[in-house]
Amino acid sequence: MEAWVNTPDQFILKEDDRADMLVCDKLRKAYPTPKGDYVVLDQLQLKIKQGEFVSIIGHSGCGKSTLLTMIAGLNPVSGGTIMVDGFPIEGAGPDRAVVFQSPSLLPWLSALDNVMIGVKQVFPKASKAEKVEICKYYLDKVGLGNDFHKRATSLSQGMQQRVGIARAFALKPKILLLDEPFGMLDSLTRGELQDVLLEIWQKEKITAVAITHDVDESIFLADRVIMMTSGPYAKIGDELCIPFDRPRNRKEVLEHPEYYDYRGYLMDFLNH
């Protein structure tokens, strides 16, 4: 991590010697309605360290996706600030890559070309061969090594979502934002993709924020699970640290004596 000359005070390194990658301060989002503002999020405080994997769970409609789209810069904030790597965000940018719930690929392009679009933006000076190499590297990592030139439309939904993951990692983002990335997949395919995601993440150690409503997914992926209260005026209700060793193996995580305690804790939060 680079040292900044004008590092503001709050970024001075603390007990966890990793710097804060994402800081949301007094974040507020309100949508105007004829009856006055509908406040989705209010006074939300969130700090995420460099290299940390955080998952956010909450009921549908609690404002999880609103929070994520605001961090991505796709949705303007109504109050408060979002700082990424020490600077306030200005709109969307390739330093924050998003994996959406629906794969959102360009249907007329091949898997490789879909990844290439982003790569061209962030590596403008790389040679053509290098760019292709980057795309192929990540597509191979997500298990699409034999399908570079297949069109997005001829891939199954699970495979399309794999392209989405490759596309996000290929940007070499500072933060990876995942908005219910596996919500549309069946629970078994979901498990496979979680493995794929963690495998690449383990290598790159990118700061990641994943939104999910699947309790098992949130535990398996994250170092820290953040529980959001239901809206309106949603904020962070509770936090749970998941100390399991990495790299994680699904079987070992399941067999961990405390696994079901964590699971129960999160389910209790969601059911009350």
Added chain:
Amino acid sequence: MALLELKNVSKSFGSGSTKVNVLSNINLAVEEGEFVAIVGFSGSGKTTLINLVNGLHFPDQGEVLLHGLPITGPGPDRGVIFQNYSLLPWLSVYNNIKLAVDEVFPKLSKMEKDLHIKKYISMVNLSHAKDKMPSALSGGMRQRVSVARALAMDPEILLMDEPLSALDALTRGTLQEEIVTIWSQNRKTAILITNDVDEGILMADRIIPLTPGPNATLGPEFKVDFERPRIVTEINKNSTYKRLRNDILEFLIEVGSTRRQFSDQKYLLPNLQPTYPGRRAFWKKNVNT
């Protein structure tokens, strides 16, 4: 004798070089009043299996027996709940169910039919919406209509083909409870196809995994003997539950790992640093110099 029996059933589609063996060597016996869940990966042939039972497909080898007799086609003794609801969009909730009732109980009087239909509509809590068109209903409500339609035929076996997969987690939970409650009232034989182990554990007496295709076959069965209603947050503390859930999940992880494909070629990542457009890139440059 089991109510429903599948003996050495195999099914393939296509011919010649494009022939795909979907199911092979399926053996299953379902007793009367039992609730069986079949859990499998997408594309493993779960729907083909259900179609063999409801009579839309016939096995290449082996036989599918109901009361010891081979199945010759679809019939009202097997009610199906499809994942995509399959309601007729130009008919109201009431008329969608009436269509099935007219077919199965032609001898009932108008009034008896009316009572019969209304009973099942209220059973799935849709009385307020009985005259609505399917297009005016949410996914969860549409699936309720589909449940009512299947039950109104009073089938011997209820076949559910991923009935809740298209619904969000919250609606899914409510409908799981509702279906189990309705099922408990008259304990008809039920077969649930699902990709969700938790759904199987919450609803069924017995869970049988289907291995990934091609040549999918049934794995070892897992008995689920918890009292109903089963409440997730409560059974989560139960050590038998933890063991059972882990055993099923681990079995599926094991058989699923064979599906992963690896390519022979290795790709190297060029060591490049990304440039981010916008003011920050400019800022960074000034700070460094």
